[in-house]
Amino acid sequence: MQEQADTGAPALKEIFDRPRLAHIAREAAAVSAGFDADVFLTRASENLDALGIMQRMRQVAMGLHAALPGDFAENINVLEALAPRLGHDFVAISLAEYVALYGLDDFDISMKALNFFTRFGSAEFAVRPFLLRDLNRTLAVMEGWAEDKNEHVRRLASEGCRPRLPWAARIPALIKDPSPVAPILERLKSDPSLYVRKSVANHLNDIGKDHADWMLERLERWPLDDPRTAWIAKHALRSLIKKGDSRALALVGAGGKPLVRVETMAVAPPEIRLGGRLSVTAKVVSTSDESQRLVVDYAVHYVKKNGAANRKVFKLRVVDLAPKSTCDLSISQTVKDFTTRKHFAGHHRVDLLVNGETLAQSGFNLLI
Known part of the structure; x- marks a missing residue:
């Protein structure tokens, strides 16, 4: 998940508010005469205000289980009829969660169900308990998903076995050794769907x-002359590129030492209050007789509560700079607190990075 500012917008957990639960109950009752709507609403809304989004999603799955009259296989048939009636991707994830909670002992039925439910709301979280229980058997099924005609199923093949999937249980065996997922990544390395390619890139970034x-x-072995594969590589390498890794930079055509000088760099305003907007500008001049590709980033050294600094690198621009030419660069961002980062007063240094090298510095004072 990307950083989200506290802007007063409704919390994500409100996806599963009481009107939504009532809607789920009505739709479930419409496809199953034996569905007990009152039982579902009581169970799904229990202590609702205190629960986060993932807890609410799981409680919906538990409520469905309490309200459905059949065994696991029978209930899956009901939930498959319910899936297209829910009308919201994240709400439909609760159906896959039902499989994760109650289907571990019915492997074949569960795998078919996850294949189906992921078309309505990703089953990336729900497949992980199966990976933790039987890695090889589950990956064998997921290799088949990587060849499915449906892009949602192909994405699940990659997203579901990411070793460090956000909001999900980690897969220690794949953190230790990523080689079992290689066949899946190979099958998807030039996928026509950007939705799938984003997952492959994020998966590789996790591994990196x-x-x-x-x-x-x-x-380095992949055909990077294929634009689809090159797109995956560029985005998979983003963390290593921010660190200035020479092999990663070489893979995107920016492996050489930057032959440039930074004529000007400025951060404005020099003093800013939390919530204000900051701009970074620079003029970069080539000193080379040949064209060169430059990956230009900037890093902000955020002051921590104890007075130390924490460096965070941001993407600025990739430039194909002609010999002896000049490039003007600019970017702006709002300085405000996020759920993942709280700001503190003090001087914040800002670095300009070109192909991983710090070539200029400036900064700003943050007032709280």
């Missing part, structure tokens, strides 16, 4: 946090 060499060696 623990096994950078493994990821780099694989990408």
Whole structure:
């Protein structure tokens, strides 16, 4: 998940508010004469205000289980009829969660159900208990999903076995050794769907946090003249590029030492209050007789509560700079608190990075 500011917008958990639960109850009763709507509403709304979004989603699945009259296989048939009636991707994830909670002992039925439910709301969370219980058997099924005609199923093949999937249980075996997922990534490395390619890139970026060499060696063998594969590689390498990794930069055509000078760099305003907007501008001049690709980023050294600084790198621009030419760069951002980052007063240094090298510095004072 990306950082989200506290802007007063409704919390994500309100996807599962009481009117939504009532809607689920009505639709479930419409497809199952034996569905007990009162039981569902009582169970699904229990302590609702205190629960986060994932807890609410899971409680909906538990409420469905309490209200449905059949065994697991019979209930799956009901939920498959319910899926297209829910009208919201994240709400439909509760159906996949039902499989995760109650289907671990019915592997074949569960795999078919996840294949179906992911078309309405991703089953990326629900497949993970199966991976934790029987990695090889589940990955064998997911390899087949990687060849499915439906892009949602193909995405699940990659997204479901990401070793560090946000909001989900980690898969320790795949953090330790990513090689079992290689067949899936190979099948999807030039997928026509951007939705799928984003997942493959994020999956590889996950792997690169623990096994950078493994990821780099694989990408160095991939056909990067294929624009689809090159797109995956560029986005998979983003964390390593921010660190200035030379092999990662080389894979996107920016491996050489930058032959440039930074003529000007400015951060404005020099003093800002929380909630204000900050701009970073720079003029970069080529000193080379040849064209060169430059990956330009900027890093903000955020002051922490104890006075130390935490460096965070942001993307700025990729530039194909002609010989002896000049490039003007600019970007702006609002300085405000996020759920993942709280700001503190003090001087914040800002670095300009070109192909991973810090070539200029400036900064701003933050007032709280």
